[in-house]
Amino acid sequence: MACHDQDVTLLSFWPSPFSMRVKLALLLKGIEHEDLPQDLGNKSKLLLESNPVHKKVPVLIHKGKPIAESAIIVHYIDEVWPGTSPLLPQDAFLRAQHRFWTDFFEKKISDYLDRFIRSNGAAVNEEFIQDCLLLEGALAELGDEEEGPFFGGASMSFLDVMLAPSAVWIPALEQVMGLKPASQEQCPRLHKLFGAVTEHPSAKVALPQIEKLKEFTQARLVSK
Numbered sequence: 001m002a003c004h005d006q007d008v009t010l011l012s013f014w015p016s017p018f019s020m021r022v023k024l025a026l027l028l029k030g031i032e033h034e035d036l037p038q039d040l041g042n043k044s045k046l047l048l049e050s051n052p053v054h055k056k057v058p059v060l061i062h063k064g065k066p067i068a069e070s071a072i073i074v075h076y077i078d079e080v081w082p083g084t085s086p087l088l089p090q091d092a093f094l095r096a097q098h099r100f101w102t103d104f105f106e107k108k109i110s111d112y113l114d115r116f117i118r119s120n121g122a123a124v125n126e127e128f129i130q131d132c133l134l135l136e137g138a139l140a141e142l143g144d145e146e147e148g149p150f151f152g153g154a155s156m157s158f159l160d161v162m163l164a165p166s167a168v169w170i171p172a173l174e175q176v177m178g179l180k181p182a183s184q185e186q187c188p189r190l191h192k193l194f195g196a197v198t199e200h201p202s203a204k205v206a207l208p209q210i211e212k213l214k215e216f217t218q219a220r221l222v223s224k
Contacts, residue, residue: 007061007062007063007064008026008031008032008033008034008060008061008062009033009034009035009036009060009061009062010022010023010026010033010034010035010036010058010059010060010061011036011038011044011046011047011050011051011057011058011059011060011061012035012036012037012038012057012058013037013038013040013057013058014037014208015208015213015216016057016058017110017165017166017169018056018057018058018069018070018165019057019058019070020164020165020206020207020208021058021070021071021073021074021161021162021164021165022058022060022070022073022074022077023035023058023205023206024156024161024164024202024203024206024207025073025074025077025078025087025161026077027202027205027206028085028087028156028161028202029077029078029081029084029085030084030085031077031081038057040057043055047059050066050068051066051068053068054068054069056068058070058073059073060073060076060077062076062080070162071102071106071162074087074158074161074162075088075158078158085155085156087152087156087157087158087161088157088158089152089157094142097138097142098142098151098157098158098159101135101138101142101159102158102159102162104131104134104135104138105135105162105163108127108131108134109128109131109132109135109166112127112128112131113128113166113169113170113173113179116128116173116177116179117173117177117217117220120177120221121177121178121179125179125180128179128180128181128182129180129181129182129186132181132182132186132187132190133182133186133187135163135187135190136182136186136187136188136189136190138151139151139189139190139193140189142159143189143193145189148196149189149192149193149195149196150193150196151163151193156197156200156202156203160193160197163193163194163197164197164203164206164207165207166194167193167194167195167197167198167203167207168198168207168208168209168210168213169213170194171210172210172213172214172217173217175210175214176214176217176218176221177217177221
């Protein structure tokens with residue numbers, strides 16, 4: 001059921017994992033919105049005015065007020081539209097765990113993938129696998145495998161939304177740049193989670209095809 005909360009606009013860039021998160025959260029909650037894709041090589045006046053500090057996507061504009069930074073936006077979406085598909089757990093301790101592991105993901109795994117791209121695949125791969133193993137442990141601890149593959153069990157939670165873009169970006173970097181992700185034997189739960197993400201109806205709309213990301217990555221390597 002769609003939420004008719006007028007005046008929701010998303011400024012985004014399709015390959016951006018941060019944009020993908022916000023798009024996924026909006027779709028999971030059925031929030032009708034306008035997509036305004038941005039040209040990051042020629043930033044629009046709206047983007048620069050909406051996010052004057054970082055001048056980056058994504059930006060969610062709700063009733064004329066801009067919100068920046070993907071984790072903050074997804075948190076905002078969950079607070080403003082709590083009735084459908086709640087993302088953060090009700091329990092305060094579990095909410096704190098979701099925030100902790102989101103912070104870990106940003107500072108370690110997301111940062112590593114960024115360095116891997118910037119170094120043309122020269123960044124040390126071992127730390128990436130070790131960080132994935134830590135995330136696997138968190139999934140075993142926080143997720144209920146009997147309920148479903150996600151941190152939220154059968155349904156996607158805040159942390160699942162934060163991780164979801166990796167389900168398409170990691171295979172793209174593996175196939176184009178030689179990234180070596182943790183094996184299925186090393187991280188069975190994480191592999192199952194990413195597989196479930198790619199099959200999720202909302203994620204199929206929010207996340208681009210791996211082939212499209214591969215073409216984008218190859219084009220960037222050629223243009224360097």
